[in-house]
Amino acid sequence: MKINIVENTVLDLVMKDLPAESESEFKQSDSLDKAKSKFSINVEFEEESFFVTFNLKLATADGKGIIVSFKSKFVTDMPIDEDFKKSAFPYVNAPAISYPYLRVFISNLTLNSGYDPVMLPSINFVALKDKTMRRNKSLES
Template identity: 45%
Template sequence: MKIQLLDWKIEHLNYDIITEEGRKDNVFDLSTWHSFPEESESIFLVGFKIKVNDLNFDLNVECTFRFEVDKKITDEFKLSHFPKVNAPAIAFPFLRAFISNFTLQAGVNPVILPSINFTEINNSANGE
């Protein structure tokens, strides 16, 4: 089965400079989701919520990536690695670059998010 990223968009972006002192640690939190719009038999969505609490700012980003496959989406596909592992692995580098560029252009130390092993995340979620 072939999978193609059609497009993506930032749904929500919140950026706040932190002026008080005392924050000692950076925080990075990532969550993902996927859905299958009823109006299409070959399109599915993958979303990310990312929270970055840097020493000098807070950044929250929510975005959605739209994918198309070359066959009808079945229940078997919905339970497969494609929407849980493959699609997030394809999409994440775009979001990672966006956050790095955004923070660079915002005039703060650019954030370079870590690489993510979506297979490991999926296995953890399934208790493997």
């Protein structure tokens, strides 16, 4: 099966001053930086395409809050079957392919907005695979 990433889209974006008391809403166990972010991944399937969506809440060192939903579309040359949906590719490889686009978007957004650029850290998507698969199944129910 051939798989290509064909599109990246920002679905939602909020950037605002963040009062100190609001930073607690950015703290969660799935964080990129345990003190200042909240991060999740969702995977959706269609017949010959699938989507990886990153939801990120981030508190910057400049006191800004960034909330972004970033979606990548992948297309296949064959219909997606149940074996593919249960494989590691949509939960590990596809997020690893699309995450650099989110990283560069956040870095450019903060830099071009006049703030210190935020460079999101690398992520071990293998470690997040089971949680992402469980989240995906709960969304389908």
